[in-house]
Amino acid sequence: MNMRIFLLTLFLSLAPFCEAAFTHSLENDLRTLLFTTNSYNRFTRPLGQVPISAELNLLTLTSLSIKDQTMAIAGYFTFVWTDNRLSWISDATYNTDIPAFYTTQDYVWIPSLSVTNSISDIAVISDNTFIIRVAKDGTLKWTPGGIYQTQCTTDVTYYPFDIQTCSVTLTTWGYTNIEISLTGSGVDLSYYEPNGEWDFSSYSITSSTRAHGGNSLPQISFNLTFRRRPTFQIMNTIIPMILLASLSCFVFQLPPDSGEKMGYSLTTLLAFAVYLTLVSGNIPTTSINTATLSVYLIIMLAMGVISVLLTIYVLKCHHSPEDRPIPNYLKKFCFLASKIAFIDACCKQKIYSIDDPEIESKSKEVPKSPNEDSELSWPEVTRILDKFFFRFYAVFLLIVTLCVVLTLIIHYYTDR
Structure with missing residues (x-):
């Protein structure tokens, strides 16, 4: 009898764990x-x-x-x-x-x-x-x-x-x-x-x-x-764009007598314009917000156009007749450019005798920074302009690129 009660109790206690009788x-x-x-x-x-x-x-x-x-x-x-x-x-x-x-x-x-x-x-x-x-x-x-x-x-x-x-x-x-x-x-x-x-x-x-x-x-x-x-866009858009934009600076490193100065600037501009067409397919076409990268592209394209115009002016100065007087505004600009960009030019200055200031000594070329009384030649003006434009373009490109890249990176890693 006790065994039956034990088995019945065991069955009732295990019943909830048994598989449902579906x-x-x-x-x-x-x-x-x-x-x-x-x-x-x-x-x-x-x-x-x-x-x-x-x-x-x-x-x-x-x-x-x-x-x-x-x-x-x-x-x-x-x-x-x-x-x-x-x-x-x-x-x-x-x-x-x-x-x-x-x-x-x-x-x-x-x-x-x-x-x-x-x-x-x-x-x-x-x-x-x-x-x-x-x-x-x-x-x-x-x-x-x-x-x-x-x-x-x-x-x-x-x-x-x-x-x-x-x-x-x-x-x-x-x-x-x-x-x-x-x-x-x-x-x-x-x-x-x-x-x-x-x-x-x-x-x-x-x-x-x-x-x-x-x-x-x-x-x-x-x-x-x-x-x-952003890895794909960095490798295929941003880095090639920066490298291509930097070529606009080096047009001012070519000697004017090489005959390649104008061709180089136009080739660089056309290459950048073609690349801009390819990149624009990935940039969103919306007027609600303006992409920072689009602004950067416009600035770089404008720099390429301006470099072509400056190259034309530099070549015009280089091939000007020696007897043609240099305008005062250009002399003042060369003076300021040499001071700002720390350019040393080989200028013709009048050297006078200390004993007799009325007697003019023989003119000779003295390496010295130009000043407002310097007698500049057209080749010297060309040299100053090329150096100044190169340094200005390099600094401007570096500043703009750093500002754009840092703005994008800071936003990306701070807005988390």
Whole structure:
């Protein structure tokens, strides 16, 4: 007798850990009870105001085009709500053996939701192929997915070191905030595959209401922040651009008598213009923000054009007749240029005798910085101009390039 009592007690204690005695007929009976016997109507809301929890499960970033201002992601939503009409937790006949069953949207009430900032398909989220899990406490979990292409307002100021925030906006279709309350529960990255161009940075969720026809519709936005991986643009855009722009300086290092000065400056300008055409295909075409890189390109192109004009003027000075007087403004400019750029020129100065200042000694060439009383020749003017323009271009190019690069890098690493 004691042995029987012991075995019965052992069986009762291990019963919860035994495999549920699921049968097809048992689940069929449960479905008949819930949907037929209880007269379930899928068009009727389970509550006066149904709380809907929404989660975005991000699988990958398909594309983020700042040129077209669009974002495309692959993922799925997880919607959770409670329908007490589908609860069998208090029914001892089914709650132990059937913890949950699965159905589709054709048999149960589902919330009418839509991605309102979609640019590919503006429609209610609906697909019979996505099953809905119904738990024994009446909790329903629905996970519809797909490719969501949405509009994204981008900021290209710091391209290609830019950080973009794009959103997927979800709102009810027809139901007001009195009938449905929509809450964002987060963004799941468990199965996220990294993108080669963009690195996922962070996310945030904002809740708001959308006015429509005198009613307020609940709305939530999943704001996704992506940071561009700039290595490709640095290697293929920025470094070649800086190297090509630096060639404009060296036109002033060529001797005027070489005959290559004008050809070199024009070739450099044309090469930069062709490269600018190629690069412009990657720079966003938007007037809302101006890319810092675009400003840099314009400055470098202007420097190339000005270098051509300065080369023409230098050659004109070099080939001027010796008997043609040098204008005073040019003498003053050469004097200031030599002081600013620390240029030593071989100038012809009049040297007078200390004993008799009235007697002019023989003119001879003395290496000395030019002053306002110096007698400059046209070749000396050309030499001063070439040196000054070279040093000015080199310093200006260095300053502008450092300012642009440091601005982009500081923004990229501080805005994290």
